[in-house]
Amino acid sequence: MVRMNVLADALKSINNAEKRGKRQVLIRPCSKVIVRFLTVMMKHGYIGEFEIIDDHRAGKIVVNLTGRLNKCGVISPRFDVQLKDLEKWQNNLLPSRQFGLRYCRCSKYLMEEDQWCCKKASFV
DSSP states (O other): OOOSOHHHHHHHHHHHHHHHTOSEEEEOSOOHHHHHHHHHHHHTTSEEEEEEEOOSSSOEEEEEEOSOOOOOOOOSSOOOBOGGGHHHHHHHHOSSTTSOOOEEEOSSOEEEHHHHHHHOOOBO
């Protein structure tokens, strides 16, 4: 069976392990999007180091958890959001004004919230 959204599966695994108090979680399969997202999470201190294991198949990632993560997830289905509608989406999705981080995945890269206004593009 084919996995439809590997990023959603990876974040759900991280969420479940964090709720159970685990120190490590194994994510499979490995993809470039997952690695980029984990790098951003590690930069902000939500997770510890992670290691990519090449098993000559789809690959695996072992993530060290720090206990700082409350919840992470993917908005599915993916919506086309224009820059003028961005504030409305932020108000609808987040629990409070200065709580949480939002990342946007474009066709080429993963952007943080402070980079959105610089690019002036439509997001997917």
